[in-house]
Amino acid sequence: MSYVFQFGPILDRWPLFLHGALLTIELAAISTFVGLAIAVVLAVSRSFGPRPVAWLIGAYVELIRNTPLLVQLYLVYFVLPKAGMRLDSNQAAALALSANLAAYATEIIRAGLEATPRGLVEAGLSLGLRKGRIIRHIILGPALRSVYPALGSQFVLQILGSSLVSAIAAEELTAVSNNIMMETFRNFEVFIVTGALYLAMVLAFRVFFAQTNRSLFRWAA
Template identity: 45%
Template sequence: MNLNFNQLWRYQDQFLHGIQVTLTLTLIATVAGMVIGLAGATLSNSRFAPLRLFIRTYVELIRNTPALIQIFLIFFVLPYAGLRLPPFEAASVALSLYMGAYAVEIFRSGLGSIPKSQIEAGQCLGLTQFQVFRHVILPPALRNVYPSLSSQIILILLGSSLASQVSADELFHTAAFVESRTYRSFEVYAVVCVIYFAMVLALRLIFAGVERLAFRWPTRR
């Protein structure tokens, strides 16, 4: 096998653009998914039964179907209902909903891990329900679920490659384009594999730094 990576250099702008789109997709899905997850986890204990049923149905439906099918449904099926989304927007919506379903369960486990006595102590201090949630429940819950949440974000980064199936010009789609022009399959996908690995490693380092800065208080006295 004669390896030749030189032909790939002229496509460096396309690779950089693919990296940018991949990171943007990941950021959008992460932010939107965490908002959905925190809201869903909070409302899953609502006294309104239909709301609890809706959240549970959403979580089970998304978590038990392939993410690729969800992207296809949003991109190919929604136009029949009069809602046509470009590839990037369709992928963003699908990945956000996918991330949100997992985030609901992650946040729900974190909120449920807080001892009831700790909540009652906050209430005895005269804190409002929102203040108890903001200052007593949320910080330790976030610390408890941070490893799971950071792992899920990394999975979303890797899963963003599915957006290439609807022609969103993220990194994997860029790789397919370059491979079709150079016919250097091994070289192209080897480079893309290294890029994904580098992005994941960078995220892990960032998450480790954030964890040390944000959750420095002791867990025990």
């Protein structure tokens, strides 16, 4: 059987695709920023905080890393409203993605923290600096710089992972594609275009992060 490709009705809807792609980037960006902010706090507390706190954060990280994002999405989307928190699909999606990224980023940042040469920390202690200042001035800066590439790839993974939030009816590229599919019935073509758009975004952001890494940290090389 031969199949005639018809991209016409799909390409006519390019503003919708563009809108969907922008929503995807927005969702990935928001959840990356929020997740990162949480992760910095979690990573520092896990490495330098009291034992029980470190243990709790470790448990959170392992729980998130060993369960699927889709289940986490459902959990946030169904459980929080039942517990009395008003939450629409998009907010639930952003929240779940942030919580997910926070766990992975905690591990990445912690690896950066632990890679600080202990001589530096000991020098700080010898100079009489207190723990808080050592963490802030000696450990955190270089750690964040060294993990920048890993965080860049985490953002790219966030773009890919965000396609799952269409399952709870949040708006982004895959959800937009589902709508277009129902209008045009050109299922195959729709997802070829969608896949191409994701690929373009991922490749573009990979280049972006490689470039910014080079120019942001030129002085450190």
